[in-house]
Amino acid sequence: MLKLAGLTKRYRTGDLALSNIDLEVPDGQVMALIGPSGAGKSTLIRCVNRLVEPTSGTIFLNDTGITTLNHAQLRRARRRMGMIFQEYALVERLSVMENVLSGRLGFVNFWRSWFRRFPQSDIDEAFRLLQRVDLDHMVDKRADELSGGQRQRVGICRALIQNPELLLVDEPTASLDPKTSRQIMRLIVELCGERRLTAIVNIHDVLLAQMFAQRIVGLRLGEIVYDGPPDGLSADVLTEIYGEEDWEATISKVEEDAETEETGDGIGEDDDHHPPNPDRDRLAGLT
Numbered sequence: 001m002l003k004l005a006g007l008t009k010r011y012r013t014g015d016l017a018l019s020n021i022d023l024e025v026p027d028g029q030v031m032a033l034i035g036p037s038g039a040g041k042s043t044l045i046r047c048v049n050r051l052v053e054p055t056s057g058t059i060f061l062n063d064t065g066i067t068t069l070n071h072a073q074l075r076r077a078r079r080r081m082g083m084i085f086q087e088y089a090l091v092e093r094l095s096v097m098e099n100v101l102s103g104r105l106g107f108v109n110f111w112r113s114w115f116r117r118f119p120q121s122d123i124d125e126a127f128r129l130l131q132r133v134d135l136d137h138m139v140d141k142r143a144d145e146l147s148g149g150q151r152q153r154v155g156i157c158r159a160l161i162q163n164p165e166l167l168l169v170d171e172p173t174a175s176l177d178p179k180t181s182r183q184i185m186r187l188i189v190e191l192c193g194e195r196r197l198t199a200i201v202n203i204h205d206v207l208l209a210q211m212f213a214q215r216i217v218g219l220r221l222g223e224i225v226y227d228g229p230p231d232g233l234s235a236d237v238l239t240e241i242y243g244e245e246d247w248e249a250t251i252s253k254v255e256e257d258a259e260t261e262e263t264g265d266g267i268g269e270d271d272d273h274h275p276p277n278p279d280r281d282r283l284a285g286l287t
Contacts, residue, residue, distance in 0.1 A: 001026050006020050017040045018043055049066075054067060093143075097123075104122045165198065172184055
């Protein structure tokens with residue numbers, strides 16, 4: 001379980017990004033953070049793994065108090081928290097396989113990390129993950145040759161190869177077209193279900209949040225103004241989170257899309273697909 005108590009972040013400029021946030025996310029739950037720009041969504045996610053240092057409050061991941069850890073302890077704790085970024089954060093000149101294996105850098109010694117030499121068990125797991133997201137035929141492709149949806153799936157594999165307890169997802173669909181956005185959100189939810197993985201997803205798209213998340217938390221000006229099920233996002237609630245707008249149209253769209261969601265979209269239908277043909281001998285230099 002992830003537990004935040006009294007979490008507050010005030011920047012040096014005096015701006016209050018988060019104000020006394022109390023939040024518990026149980027194991028296996030996919031929770032979406034919604035709210036207008038500047039509401040504190042990204043700050044909250046980055047406070048959890050201390051990419052942003054909280055001003056006050058406590059953060060517990062199961063029995064570990066994250067806010068009291070020293071540098072070495074925090075580095076070890078971050079192994080338990082996978083992160084998926086809006087802009088993918090891949091190394092463009094490296095291959096798909098190398099980018100996925102970079103998720104294991106915190107688990108190998110200095111020289112192995114320097115020369116990017118990983119145990120065979122890590123390589124095998126990377127293949128399994130890439131096969132799961134339908135990218136095992138692209139292990140040797142450079143990251144800069146991939147589409148946006150393919151890059152995000154590589155980022156998902158890189159996070160999951162850490163075998164994390166918590167997945168922090170920051171705007172995973174912001175740079176993607178609507179169809180690919182659905183595919184990515186569906187994939188994240190499916191993988192979390194398969195691994196009983198807790199996830200916090202910062203997302204602007206209310207429709208996607210309602211379609212795929214189990215729980216919605218709405219932030220406004222650094223405070224929680226809604227915490228409940230997706231179907232509880234009424235026009236009044238959305239107005240409280242975002243301000244005045246014709247929210248009835250959004251609610252109707254969610255209901256229509258929910259009725260057709262069962263047909264689904266195949267993973268990677270927007271990308272050229274080739275039958276899997278992994279050649280592990282070509283990756284011998286990684287062992």
